[in-house]
Amino acid sequence: MLKLILFSPLLFPLGLLAQAPDSPPGASTPGASTPGASTPGASTPGASTPGASTPGRATISGYVKDAADGEGLIGVSVYVRERGTGTVTNSYGFYSLTLPSGTYTLVFTFVSYEKVTRRIELTSTDVKLDLELREEGRQLQEVVVKSRREDDNVRSVEMSVNRVDMKTIRAMPALLGEVDLVRSIQLLPGVSTVGEGASGFNVRGGDISQNLVLLDEAPVYNSSHLFGFFSVFNPDAVKDVKLIKGGIPANYGGRISSILDVRMKEGNSKQAELNAGVGAIFSRLAYERPLFKGKGSFIVAARRSYIDVLAKPFLSGDLKGSKFYFYDLTAKANYRIDDKNTVFVSGYFGRDVFGSEEFGFDWGNGTVSGRWNHVFSNKLFLNLTSYYSNYKYGLGTKQSDPNAKDKFEWNSKIMSWSIKPDFTYFLTPENQISFGGQYINYDSQPGSAMARSNGESRNISLESRYGDESALYISNEQKIGSRLTLQYGLRYSMYRVLGPGQIYAYETIIPGERKAPDFPGTTYKSGEVIKQYGNWEPRFSANLGVSSAASIKVSYNRTTQYLHLLSNTAASSPLDVWTLSSKNIKPQIADQVALGWFQNFQDNAFEFSVETYYKDLANQIDYVRNSDLLLNPFVEGDLLTGKGRAYGAEFYLKKAKGRLTGWVSYTLARTERLVDGINDNRWFPARFDKTHNLSTVALYDLGNKWSVSANFAFGSGTPATYPTNRFEWNGWALPNNYYNARNNNRIPAYHRLDLSATKRVNHGPFSKRGSAEWVFSVYNAYNRRNPFSVYVRQNGDDSRLTEAVRYAVFGSIVPAVTYNFKF
């Protein structure tokens, strides 16, 4: 308090900030319109740290938040008009700019938010400027919102990055009306899926395990519910989604293909809010409210499928004990201790449960992350993250009866905890340095299992595996003149395979076939370092402005991955086991170069980009025929190692303004693998390779309470392996490919149209308070039986006859109605 009084005179000038001449009345500074903004939040005790700035220069820094609910806004552009330079707010809404003394016009812009312009006089004193931006909205129609310069996509050094705001994701047609983050990002350029209903997503030739899926900085090991039909992210709790496909900055590591950075809402810090919805699959409830008089807030959001509740009265006999449901719980709280310290705690817990009294199967993730944002000075920002994440599954028979004579139990899990300091040092407006590190500790239990037959039990557990990963990085974002921005950095990652463990070497007898362990192997003690890997990971991006509305960007990055998902199926199953790098499993390494042209048209109403990329992947895992990946103590003998390459061109045209918004994305790509012993040692297309991939998303606001939207997706058929010949054995016609080929054919192309219409209602379900909406959606509108796969088999009546079968996950139109409300 003393400090506050002491320094408040210094902040006085802030209250007198002049409004920029071109600022419309409605876009008035929140400082003026909301008295709350000039509360201690804006009058920063630590705003000025005398001596911290170079004489003649001063720093202006602060947080930018959403005026409606106090959420920090990520990626807000802060532009200094007089100098033609600027910055963007970081993941916590923080920005910092150091400028010579003078008078400046700062322009704060953010997509679909009103622009705020502030005129500021900088003397030698540092200035703290917190701001609130107001969303463009219907309620403000009397305000003429001037066109804004939302050309961040052109101006930022970031490339190969897609941000989709939740508003758009919500407005898109969704399968069974369930708004789904992963399904939505599958419509972006460079992103594909192996097929409908498959878990995860593929980015630029990477498999699903090569994406680092972060929920508030904690990794999520399995992002799916119901085997892959829905993703684990509750749309009511998500604030921002960013997918980084290339030019990956040095602060990210651990996966080689992409980063899906999902940020949870912080909770409304202005007023309590309840959101709920009933859809075809989930019923949802989210509650958020301020804490400690607006200095903090929290959100709790829950979803649960409810078909089992409806079905219960109709189940009898053996089906009575049936269980089939999935749920998730997402929560987050934040507290702003003072101007320099903010803490966040986030958690996620989800589970899928299936089974009966005889048999049960369940899986799910749990993550907890805690973060501390600390402003050392207005130039040095720290985010310290610590997380714990696990993924577990369990299955078995007679799980509830410990004394059953015959019984089977099997549990598998992977756990990791980490600590991760990330510093941002705003050296000058031209140089922004990031540095930090990460330590991750892994504990993997591939299988802890017990089998009992007629009262005799056997422990068939596999040894747990341990390891840790450490990394240090530093990078700088440097502006050179007004046209060139560089981002260059270096990351060093180190992985240690730790004991205890019984480790075997494996001998290749025939390439492509099962390898035999060399007995008796080597025994390592607890904590002993079995093997160590270290990798330098250079990162580089550049943006060269060609004109005020166009730029060329280029990037290179090397990424390393020490964690491998053993999955030999078309779609990954919840049983797939995450395996740590070991003596025999080398870290995966990828090198990617990308080149792109970015241009905006018609005053940024249209954003256009074309990017090309080439990616080289080393130490890619494949599998021997008949591979046995579960509960196999010698599983490493069933793994093959190969390399991969992926290249392509991505075209993206987005309409960001007006009643009609949306995008068209088209990707031309090739993804191949080369593995000794497969496909006669020649390159073959990966299972998820798609030559053409086109997505169109259109959202149209009809005004009068209705809005409509449509998606159209087209993709080349995925590769398939067909036999060339048949042979008869024991009366069975069996397939054989004479050329020993892999993925030598393609299934028919995939295309699908989805439609949806939303009607807004101005009152809640129970009273006039709140608002509601009805969402009507149709998935697969023209009823196409899109193949997931084409396979061959024997005819069911005569095993000597052969036939080909097209397998479609959805054989019909899928209509749905969802009701959402809030108050």
Place this chain on the structure above:
Amino acid sequence: MKNTALFILLTLTLTACEDVIDLDTETGPAQLVVDGWITNQTGPQSIRLSQTAGYFDNSPAKPVLGATVLVTDEAGTKYEFKDLKSSGQYVWTPFSPTNPMGYLGGDYTLSIKTNGEEYQAKTHLYPVPRIDSLTYFFEKPPIVANDSPKEGYQAEFFARDLPGEGNCYWIKVFKNGKYFAKTTDINLAYDAAFSPGAASDGLLFILPIRRSITPELWQERDTVRVELHAIPKEAFFFLQQVRLESSNQGLFATPPSNIISNVVNQNSGGRKALGFFGGSIVSGFQTVIDPKKARPKP
């Protein structure tokens, strides 16, 4: 167990849609196919030689005629197989009808000479445990396949895996003398469970295997016959792959790969052969379903 888990996982996923379609595929050159299996059971033993054909060529497989087919055991005894009907079915006929060809612990080498190439395959006959008993109980499951009986008897056989890691078994089921012959009916055991990792050596066969002998519910007066074949490990992996590649479908299909063969062309540059030559010692158990003898449902 894993297979059961995966199976349930598969059936749990939304009922998808399957259509038989026409497919154009390339055809590769013809190869020799060996379909040979010897046992310790009495009577003639046969080995069938045929050729591969285009995958969708559903005409009967072309026989390989005029081959020399000889099996030799480790004692040097030669068993000559002759194509009596010129059908590609090469038969060895014992001197007396009660004289079996295979015996426990025997090593057998098959040698085939055809079209100037010589092929060889080896097998070994392993011991088999006896089946102690076979019980059944009445069952009316909530879900049954369309053309299967809605109620009937679920059978269970009791046998114990022989001591020693790595015994493999093929369990065959016969209804009123008729063998359940589909690839989906292939029941295999590795020791007393499904796979090498299960460490089930010496146990009573685990419950899902004991109950695997009811491809469809048994009815009153049905004759149930169960045969336990002790098979070599290579045969276990061969049959496991036959089963997999015959129904490799759905979301969790694995990449199709060629089914392994133990028939080797002696000329390493020559055209490879397909199929398998195996053998087994057999034990069996037979009973007639009698509702009075049914056990109560556990």
